[in-house]
Amino acid sequence: MRQTLRGELIMKNLHKLALISAISVGFFSQANPAAAESRITCESRQGRYNFCNVDTRGGVRFVRQISNAQCREGSTWGYDRNGIWVDRGCSAEFAVRDRGGNNNNYNPNTGGDNTGAIIGGVLAVGAIAAAIASGSGNNSSDGTITCGSERGNFTRCPVNLSRRDRVILRRQLSNSGCWEGSTWGYDRDGIWVDEGCRGQFEIRR
Structure with a gap:
């Protein structure tokens, strides 16, 4: 009996994962498949902190390290909505996705910007995946943790971290x-x- 129930549960989760895949293919096919990227080199000279101003709202991708000092995300490099920062001698090349201006989010069928559709699709897929993987509330498993700001307020999700750990x-x-x-x-x-x-x-870790 238990094996039968377990089998049914597995099949249900497989159906849900198939639904996520279908939704992902659907909304990404509506978006421009070849968003342009621009390259930027950001250098920590003499081991000092340096901030390189660039619009990162389209996403940042680490391309290659050009310094002897190691570049580790969250430790010696990172980014926010205003740019990329490097520290402790890290110098590297980054790829920044263009959010607009080069027709990256332009939909020729509507004559407008389909950014909203893309964001909506991402959120829909994320919500379904989160529901399957973690259910509701803040929780953790297998080295990952889901943490949410409750009602927009500051929220802390307790987890034991050492100095060497990265998140x-x-x-x-x-x-x-x-x-x-x-x-x-x-x-x-x-x-x-x-x-x-x-x-x-x-x-x-």
Whole structure:
């Protein structure tokens, strides 16, 4: 009896995952499949902190390290909505996705911007995935933790972290933006979120 119930549960989850895949393909096919990227080099000279101003709202991708000093996200480099920062000798090349101006979000069928459709699709997929993976509330499993700002207030999700541990944002689950150092962060007592940020975080030990 237990094996039968377990089998039914597995099949239900497989159907849900198939639904997520279908939704993902659907909304991404409506978006421009070739969003342009621009490259930027940001250097920490003489081991000092440096901030490189650039619009990062379209996303940032680490391309290559060009310094002898190691570049580690969240430790010697990172970014917020206003730009990319480097520290402790890290110098690297980054790719920044263009959010507009090069027809990246332009839909020729409507003559307008389909950014809203893209964001809506991301949120829909994220919500379904979160419901399957973690249910409701803040929880953790397998090195990941879901932490949300309750009613837009500062919220801390307790987790034991050492000085060597790193935390990265794997997936944003909220309409409100999750920006490291602004609306989320971490210390030895756990992960904190604020201003409506809700996301799935990975702990790298």
